[in-house]
Amino acid sequence: MPKSKRNKVIALTKVEKKTREDKEVIVDEIHNYLDEHKYCFVFSVEGMRNTFFKDLRADWKGSRIFFGRTKIMAKALGKSEEDEYKAGLGALSEYMSGDVGLLLTDEEPQVVKDYFESFVREDYARAGQVSTVTFTIPAGVVHTTGGKIPAEDDVPVVHSMEPTLRSLGMPTQLKAGKVELFAPYEVCKTGQTLDSRQTRLLKHFGVTSSFFKVHTVAYYDSEKEEVKPFISA
Structure with a gap:
């Protein structure tokens, strides 16, 4: 044995x-x-x-x-x-x-x-770090850069992402197969300590706020x- x-x-x-x-x-x-x-x-x-x-x-x-x-x-x-x-x-x-x-x-x-x-x-920020940017996603159809570039030059996020975005706190809905916001959504603001939810959203929309x-x-x-x-x- x-x-x-x-x-x-x-x-x-x-x-x-x-x-x-x-x-x-x-x-x-x-x-x-x-x-x-x-x-x-x-x-x-x-x-x-x-x-x-x-x-x-x-x-x-x-x-x-x-x-x-x-x-x-x-x-x-x-x-x-x-x-x-x-x-x-x-x-x-x-x-x-x-x-x-x-x-x-x-x-x-x-x-x-x-x-x-x-x-x-x-690089992308990590939870616990202090945000160096203020990032707000405009109302309407949600695009891949979250409004960083004009909508006509951007691409809407795929409809399958809607549940994920909603689970991260964004008040989204599906309308005619597109992900939409009723009102502008502030992901973070400068000087705020970031949590994991915010850092995931920043990464999803390609926002680098760490150096x-x-x-x-x-x-x-x-x-x-x-x-x-x-x-x-």
Whole structure:
């Protein structure tokens, strides 16, 4: 009779040991890249999406990006003159908070700044995010873009979508085989926290209101042994 897999005891000491080893590996890896590259940049991410972040990593194959373990990254840099890995590097740790990462590279600061400023990707909002747009669908026949373009240039939504739209809160009806609204329907407004119903409607009508952006925060110059912040525009 095979042994039961239920009530299996896991030794927590072994789990903790593995975690410490993982942290040490990351710290050593950061130190190696600090030795290899001239600059260490701190960047912050807005509207995180794994798909877009993978594209970003691909663009920096000759360099190295670390993201997701802020405390470990800060430990690798050092937080004071006593424990900083390189002279002056500890000052970079004060920028290590929030959704931030490290870029180790030999590219000049202006090149890095220009790249991140140009790397902006539109996406559909997710539930819990704050809306950056006000979107209202006009009364009458409902079209595929929800009124974003003139009706004569648009296409009415298929009649089979009526139950779905109604289930998402839109007061629709079928009339002569077309989906109609009695009155204008406000899906969302700027500054409102979106729920799943609203985000589904925004996606259905092709309204992108979320952006993946990367901001340069500060950088360390190993030759000058100093940290410089980026000035926000």
